[in-house]
Amino acid sequence: MxxxxxxxxxxxxxxxxxxxxxxxxxxxxxxxxxxxxxxxxxxxxxxxxxxxxxxxPSSGKPVAMAKPATTQRVMPPPTSSKLVVVGQQDDGCGNRITGRARRQAMIKHEVLAGMTLADVESTLGRPNKISSQNGQLRYQYLDNQGRSRQVRFDENRCVNGKR
Incomplete structure (x- = not known):
């Protein structure tokens, strides 16, 4: 059974x-x-x-393939050629320099007023000396020839001058 x-x-x-x-x-x-x-x-x-x-799959009967849709999208004509910026990222320094100017300065190893502390460290690396006085941060860089370069930051950690 x-x-x-x-x-x-x-x-x-x-x-x-x-x-x-x-x-x-x-x-x-x-x-x-x-x-x-x-x-x-x-x-x-x-x-x-x-x-x-x-x-x-093993039934042996042919199965018709799906036909792709042939729809065309028609874009409406532009109503105005004026560019409107809806939102913009704030760099914390008041966006005093454009992204293009920032990138070009970083490529040339230059420091511009309005760059952030992170921009400076990305461009020049870690400083040889860091000092702070009256809420102002100062980075000092030494090159291979013994020359000194100082970058000063304001209280928002934005470049406000260089020497």
């Missing part, structure tokens, strides 16, 4: 299953946008039931 049960179970496992299919909800909003979900649609969208099935 036990062998018969095992044999029946094995036969059931080896039988080809029908095509697996599922039903999903097809949600369409007022603008015509479609969403397919298994959770149901929001109340403001129109709901329909969509039957979805996947063909078994």
């Amino acid at each position: 036990r062998e018969l049960t095992r044999a029946a179970f094995c036969i059931i496992l080896l039988c080809p299953l029908p095509l697996l299919a599922a039903s999903v909800f097809r949600c369409e909003d007022a603008n015509g946008h479609l969403t397919f979900t298994s959770q149901g649609c929001p109340s403001e969208q129109q709901q329909g039931l969509q039957h979805a099935s996947n063909a078994t």
